[in-house]
Every structure is written in C-alpha cells, then in structure tokens.
Amino acid sequence: MSEISKQILSVGDLNRAIASSLEERFDSVWVSGEISNFKAYDSGHWYFSLKDEEGQIRCVMFRGRNSQVGFMPQSGDLVEVSANLGLYVPRGDIQLTVQSLRRAGMGGLYEAFLRLKAKLANEGLFDAERKRDIPSHPRSIGIITSPQAAALKDVLSTLARRAPHIPIVIYPTLVQGPDAPAGIMAALKAAEKEHAVDLLLLVRGGGSIEDLWAFNDEQLAYAIAQSPIPVVSGVGHETDVTIADFVADLRAPTPTGAAELAAPRKDQLLQELAAIEQALLHRATQRIEREAQTLDQLALRLNHALPNPDRMREQITNWQQRLNQAWNVRVDNLKRNQSHFAAQLEMLNPQRTLERGYAVILNNQKQAARHPKQLNTDTSFEIRLAEGQVQVQFSEVLQGQ
Structure with a gap:
C-alpha cells in the first residue's frame, strides 16, 4: 500500500490530492x-x-x-470547449475550467x-483612433444589403x-456565399464614387x-477600413460577431439597431429645435433688455x-441785456471822447486864431510864411483874415532888426 493510503486523510486533503492528480494527468482537453x-x-x-x-x-x-467568445451562450447550445x-x-x-468556447462544428472556421481577428487587431484596424465619427444628423443614408433580405424591411x-425626412439610397448586393465579399x-x-450619402x-x-x-x-475588412464614408454594421443577432463589426466605425447588435443608431428621432429633433428656439429667444430678450438699459443710461x-x-x-436774454448795457456804455464813452476831441480840435482851429485879430500870409504854394525872408516884391501873396482873404503884392519889404 502507498503511503497516502496508509494515512488517515481529511476530506479536504483527499480532494486536493485528487485535484492535483487530475491536473497532472489532463493538461488541456477539448470537450463537446x-x-x-x-x-x-x-x-x-x-x-x-x-x-x-x-x-x-x-x-x-x-x-x-x-x-473573447463573441456570443452569449444559452442552454441547449451545442458547443466545443478547450478546458483544464x-x-x-x-x-x-x-469540473472543467474553460479557456475557450466555440459553437460545435465551427472548428476550422472559428480558428x-x-x-484573422488577431492579425487585423495587430495592424490597428480595430483601434478607436482610426474610426470615423458617425454624423449626428446625416443628410442621406446608404444601405448595403440584399434587396430580398428581411433585414432591409426592418x-x-x-x-x-x-x-x-432623410433620403435613403440602397446599394444591392449578395450578403451570403462566396461572391458576397466582392459584391x-x-x-x-x-x-x-456617387457621393450621394x-x-x-x-x-x-x-x-x-x-x-x-x-x-x-x-x-x-480592408475595404471597410478604407471607406471615406462612415460605416455602421448591423450583422446578425446580438450574439453574432464578425470581423466587419470590429472594423466598422460603429457596431450595432442588429440591423434594426443600426438604423436606430444612424437616424435621430424626428420628434427628438423637433424637441431639440424647440429648445434651441427658446434659448435663442431668451438670449435675444436678454440682449434687448440689456441694450434698453444702456440706452436709458x-x-x-x-x-x-x-x-x-x-x-x-x-441765459440768452441775460447776455442780450448785458450786451446792450455794454454797448450803451461804449457809445456814451465814445460820445464823451468825441466832444472832448471836438473841443480840442476847435481850440486848435486856425480860424479861432484869426478871429482874435491875427492873419496868415500864404505864398503861391499855399504855404504859410514864417520868416520875413520868405516875403518879396516879385510875387503876390494871399493874406487870410478872420472874415476873408485878399491878394497883395508888396512894393517894398523892410527887414526888421
């Protein structure tokens, strides 16, 4: 008898020994x-x-x-598992600790x-940075599918x-069989090429x-990745996963789900437009009120x-009054000055001197004689008196001492 059979083991020790023996005996198995x-x-x-x-x-x-399975198993599914x-x-x-699981019969296809999934992942075709944004409000939508497919109707x-309101363009093609990828x-x-969607x-x-x-x-997969138009995949049921799903810019669980992800709801758009309208109206009202307040200020x-x-x-009346007063004062001053200057001028008037008994002798050039030497007997002279003038000619001029 072995040493282990001679020992009295606890249940836990026995189970651990059995587990260790099974792990050593069976490395990895495929079970269907x-x-x-x-x-x-x-x-x-x-x-x-x-x-x-x-x-x-x-x-x-x-x-x-x-x-990594790619679908959600259900009771009744026939599968193949790789397990320890x-x-x-x-x-x-x-028990089996399952490492991988696939549908029964897939074998080589699943492998x-x-x-291919690992290869394309290494090349970066599944990276989120590479994928294009899905337009939130597409102007037109194209559908690539078979015209006879039930999915198209959905x-x-x-x-x-x-x-x-969104125009639809259908691009018919086979979606099953060896000719489907090329289609x-x-x-x-x-x-x-059409630039229609x-x-x-x-x-x-x-x-x-x-x-x-x-x-x-x-x-x-490469064609989807290189497409300049964003692609939403909706292939199979929710549990079905294909390479096209990984490469597409967005994966939907079903064809109907793809349509729901691609097109915004009309009533939701109308609600958003109404909300935008209210927001614009509110901002415009605020701006008008702000400008009105500025205008009041x-x-x-x-x-x-x-x-x-x-x-x-x-003020104009006061200025007019002050101007009139200033003008009157100025005129009065001018009048007084005029009278003063007139009096001064009158005092200097030669006529007044003549009236006091003086006379003035003018030569031919109407110049007043100021010295006796300016008088002669050759020419006539004009003598002006207070009450008139006379022409005289001297017969003799005697020089005084």
Missing part, C-alpha cells in the same frame, strides 16, 4: 456537449454544465476568458476567424418611423457562422450734458 443550466453572474463569470446522452460535467469560464480538468475542492465536484421601417466591396466603391449601413439578418462568413473576409447722461432749453433762453 450541450450547454445546460447556463448562468452568467454579475461578476462576469459563466457557470454551466456540458452534457450528452451518457453524462454531464460542471464547467466554469471566468470573465477574462469569456470576453480539475476538482472543486470545497464540494468535491469534478480562421480568431487568426431597417426601412425603422428609418421611416424615426427620420422620414459588398463593389457597393462600397459605388457609394464612394454621408453614412452607410451594412446590414444582414442572423444565421450560422457559415451564413455570416462573407463578413469575415479579409479584403472586405445714455439718455440720462445726455440730459445732464445738454442745458435746459428754458435755461438757455434765460
């Missing part, structure tokens, strides 16, 4: 089965069982791993999907309900991974700056 009792906890961890006709086993898939076999010591239950119905790329090119919806209804495989085409300052008309008339 049907999911039952699936539960997704708030912690992000998944708990479920895998079963078939012969048995079942408990499984756990932790949050860090299940974020172990034992949950507290309960003694054998190809993961390889999209058109949603757009007609939410935004009947979708041709539709992208046609939309780019400023937003594209790439939509298709749900299906198996094989049905949606056209949207995992590598060249299509300027009018008040103007009233203080300009003199009162009555006061101005009173």
Whole structure:
C-alpha cells in the first residue's frame, strides 16, 4: 500500500490530492456537449454544465476568458470547449475550467476567424483612433444589403418611423456565399464614387457562422477600413460577431439597431429645435433688455450734458441785456471822447486864431510864411483874415532888426 493510503486523510486533503492528480494527468482537453443550466453572474463569470446522452460535467469560464467568445451562450447550445480538468475542492465536484468556447462544428472556421481577428487587431484596424465619427444628423443614408433580405424591411421601417425626412439610397448586393465579399466591396466603391450619402449601413439578418462568413473576409475588412464614408454594421443577432463589426466605425447588435443608431428621432429633433428656439429667444430678450438699459443710461447722461432749453433762453436774454448795457456804455464813452476831441480840435482851429485879430500870409504854394525872408516884391501873396482873404503884392519889404 502507498503511503497516502496508509494515512488517515481529511476530506479536504483527499480532494486536493485528487485535484492535483487530475491536473497532472489532463493538461488541456477539448470537450463537446450541450450547454445546460447556463448562468452568467454579475461578476462576469459563466457557470454551466456540458452534457450528452451518457453524462454531464460542471464547467466554469471566468470573465477574462469569456470576453473573447463573441456570443452569449444559452442552454441547449451545442458547443466545443478547450478546458483544464480539475476538482472543486470545497464540494468535491469534478469540473472543467474553460479557456475557450466555440459553437460545435465551427472548428476550422472559428480558428480562421480568431487568426484573422488577431492579425487585423495587430495592424490597428480595430483601434478607436482610426474610426470615423458617425454624423449626428446625416443628410442621406446608404444601405448595403440584399434587396430580398428581411433585414432591409426592418431597417426601412425603422428609418421611416424615426427620420422620414432623410433620403435613403440602397446599394444591392449578395450578403451570403462566396461572391458576397466582392459584391459588398463593389457597393462600397459605388457609394464612394456617387457621393450621394454621408453614412452607410451594412446590414444582414442572423444565421450560422457559415451564413455570416462573407463578413469575415479579409479584403472586405480592408475595404471597410478604407471607406471615406462612415460605416455602421448591423450583422446578425446580438450574439453574432464578425470581423466587419470590429472594423466598422460603429457596431450595432442588429440591423434594426443600426438604423436606430444612424437616424435621430424626428420628434427628438423637433424637441431639440424647440429648445434651441427658446434659448435663442431668451438670449435675444436678454440682449434687448440689456441694450434698453444702456440706452436709458445714455439718455440720462445726455440730459445732464445738454442745458435746459428754458435755461438757455434765460441765459440768452441775460447776455442780450448785458450786451446792450455794454454797448450803451461804449457809445456814451465814445460820445464823451468825441466832444472832448471836438473841443480840442476847435481850440486848435486856425480860424479861432484869426478871429482874435491875427492873419496868415500864404505864398503861391499855399504855404504859410514864417520868416520875413520868405516875403518879396516879385510875387503876390494871399493874406487870410478872420472874415476873408485878399491878394497883395508888396512894393517894398523892410527887414526888421
């Protein structure tokens, strides 16, 4: 007997020994089965069982791993899991710790999907910085899908309900089969060439991974990334994920969801316009009231700056009176000066001197003789007296001592 069988073990020790033995025996296994009792906890961890006709086993898939699955499993799904076999010591239950999970039968397709996803992610095609902004109010919307697709009817119905004012352009193409990728790329090119829309919806209804495989085409991924027109993908159901979803500028869970993300609701737009109108009216009213107050202040300052008309008339009357008084005083002064100057002038008048008995002798040039030597007997002289003048000629001029 081995040493361990000779010992008396506790239940916990025994379970730990079994767990260690299982981990050493089974490194990693692939197991297929049907999911039952699936539960997704708030912690992000998944708990479920895998079963078939012969048995079942408990499984756990932790949050860090299940974020890579790409769909939400449901009870009844047939899946394949890669897992480590172990034992949950507290309960003694054998369980699988799942590392990856895929739909049963996907095998090679899923592996190809993961390889392409990793490649394009490394090239930066999924980076948020590369993606274009989705116009909040598109002027026109293009739809890339099959005209026979049920998704088209849902999209058109949603757009007609939410935004009947936005023109719609349909770019028909196959969305399933080997020729679908080339058709979708041709539709992208046609939309780019026509310049008729400023937003594209790439939509298709749900299906198996094989049905949606056209949207995992590598060249299509590059075409979506290089499209100058923003692309919203709405491929399959909410749990379906394709490469086109990762490359698109915005991913919608369904075709209807893509239409809802692309087109703003008409009633919401009208509400926003009404709110903008009220805001503009309020600001305009505030501005008018502010300017009216400024005008009142300027009018008040103007009233203080300009003199009162009555006061101005009173000042003019006073100035006129003062001017008249000043003028009268000036005239009186001028009259007095005139009388004084007239008296002075009268005193200097030669006539007054003549009236006192004097006379003045003028030569031919009407110049007054001031010296006896200016008198002679050769010419005549004019003698002016107080009451007239006479012409005389001297017969003899005697010089006094």
